[in-house]
Amino acid sequence: MPTWIRSLRPFDALAAQAVIERTTDLREAERFIRLFHAENPAAGGLHARLRDVARDVARYGIYTHTFEELEFGARVAWRNSSRCIGRLYWRSLRVRDRREVNTPEGVALECVAHLRAATANGKIRPTVTVLPPDTPALRGPRVRNEQLIRYAGYRTPEGVVGDPRNVELTELARKLGWRGGSGRFDVLPLVIQPGLGDPLLCNLPGDAVLEVPILHPEYRWFEELGLRWHAVPAISDMCLEIGGICYPCAPFNGWYMGTEIGARNLADADRYDQLGVVAERLGLDTSTERSLWRDHALVELNVAVLHSFERAGVTMTDHHTESQRFLTHLSREEKAGRVCPADWSWIVPPMSGSATPVFHRYYDTRVLTPAFVHHH
Numbered sequence: 001m002p003t004w005i006r007s008l009r010p011f012d013a014l015a016a017q018a019v020i021e022r023t024t025d026l027r028e029a030e031r032f033i034r035l036f037h038a039e040n041p042a043a044g045g046l047h048a049r050l051r052d053v054a055r056d057v058a059r060y061g062i063y064t065h066t067f068e069e070l071e072f073g074a075r076v077a078w079r080n081s082s083r084c085i086g087r088l089y090w091r092s093l094r095v096r097d098r099r100e101v102n103t104p105e106g107v108a109l110e111c112v113a114h115l116r117a118a119t120a121n122g123k124i125r126p127t128v129t130v131l132p133p134d135t136p137a138l139r140g141p142r143v144r145n146e147q148l149i150r151y152a153g154y155r156t157p158e159g160v161v162g163d164p165r166n167v168e169l170t171e172l173a174r175k176l177g178w179r180g181g182s183g184r185f186d187v188l189p190l191v192i193q194p195g196l197g198d199p200l201l202c203n204l205p206g207d208a209v210l211e212v213p214i215l216h217p218e219y220r221w222f223e224e225l226g227l228r229w230h231a232v233p234a235i236s237d238m239c240l241e242i243g244g245i246c247y248p249c250a251p252f253n254g255w256y257m258g259t260e261i262g263a264r265n266l267a268d269a270d271r272y273d274q275l276g277v278v279a280e281r282l283g284l285d286t287s288t289e290r291s292l293w294r295d296h297a298l299v300e301l302n303v304a305v306l307h308s309f310e311r312a313g314v315t316m317t318d319h320h321t322e323s324q325r326f327l328t329h330l331s332r333e334e335k336a337g338r339v340c341p342a343d344w345s346w347i348v349p350p351m352s353g354s355a356t357p358v359f360h361r362y363y364d365t366r367v368l369t370p371a372f373v374h375h376h
Contacts, residue, residue: 023057023061024061024245029053029054029057029244030050032243032244033050033053033069033243034046036069037049039072043068061136063245069243070130070242071097073242074095074242074250074252075090075091075095077369077370078090078128078372079333080341082342082343082363082367083343085326085358086254086255086326087329088328088332089126093127093252094125094126094127094128095130096114096117096127098110098129099133100132101131104192104193104194104199107143107192107200108190108200108202110129111143111148111236112208113129114127114234115148118234128253129250130240130247131247132247132249141192141195141248141249142193142237143192143236144172144193145191146166147237148234148236148251149234151166151187152166152180152181152188153166154167154182155167162186163265163271172191173189176191176199177201178201184226185211185228190202212231214228214229214304214305216300219281227274229266231309231315232253233256234251234253235372236249236251237375238252238373239375242370243369243370248375250372255316256309256316257319257322258302258306258309258318259318262298262305264350279293279294282300299351319352322349323349326347327358339368340364342365343363344363347363
């Protein structure tokens with residue numbers, strides 16, 4: 001039994017009333033334990049395990065997952081992620097069990113270690129790092145950043161320099177003492193919120209942040225745009241919910257699909273808004289939408305992103321390949337007798353949607369657990 005549960009006192013009526021929102025739902029716990037044993041028949045001892053879980057929930061308001069349950073739960077949470085197209089390899093998710101790390105400094109070190117392990121010199125490894133859960137006695141730590149690696153956005157009289165999506169986080173970091181800079185791609189520090197106490201700033205060391213300069217295979221002027229992006233998309237503001245337990249700090253990553261960067265991060269008007277710049281350098285007619293200059297510029301920007309990651313030896317997939325992989329995943333899940341939830345608006349790529357096979361069908365939209373969810 002880990003230290004965070006050993007320190008809890010048995011419930012009394014008043015204490016239970018005060019912490020009811022953080023008390024484990026026994027029904028969810030039982031549902032998960034049954035799912036684990038159904039898909040892992042060699043685990044054995046289902047009824048004894050259910051008795052132990054019920055006893056701990058009654059006594060402490062929470063129970064402890066074994067490592068095998070935690071690993072399975074994290075992988076199934078990825079399998080259930082309706083907005084993720086890249087779930088074919090859900091069984092390969094590497095689970096780093098760091099539930100004993102209970103200081104903000106320790107959380108910071110584990111986030112850095114996660115990035116180093118997941119980056120793997122460009123051979124990106126799907127990874128999740130699980131830190132302490134919310135308990136009836138204490139909330140678990142949280143990371144305020146949407147992703148472990150994010151670029152700053154600075155308000156100026158001429159507009160935002162950097163990533164407009166991160167203006168509020170940048171201002172929070174500065175209030176907490178971060179000096180920042182003035183560049184378009186300044187890596188933000190992590191803002192770690194412990195269960196008790198003030199937030200901690202953690203600057204990410206350079207060797208934990210692999211970045212790829214964006215070049216084009218044909219247009220040499222593309223380098224002059226000064227674009228780049230980081231290699232690992234590590235989501236860090238979602239709660240991993242497994243069997244009624246919330247792990248609020250569980251950063252996880254797969255690898256990028258090119259359009260996430262080329263058709264959204266660098267192209268969206270409320271992000272880096274580069275389509276007009278690329279169109280101008282290509283000499284396109286931007287005076288009318290009928291010239292389809294946006295479409296042409298979008299394709300070349302995405303060509304540059306895919307080329308650059310391949311040139312740098314960093315794992316990345318394209319939207320056509322990933323669409324085929326998703327249908328393979330869907331077929332496997334159906335053969336296994338499982339529901340495969342999917343949100344059409346997220347599964348269909350943000351470029352050439354109708355040219356991909358995922359466009360031409362409907363999906364089951366029910367919500368399943370375990371899951372990665374946004375905090376309430």
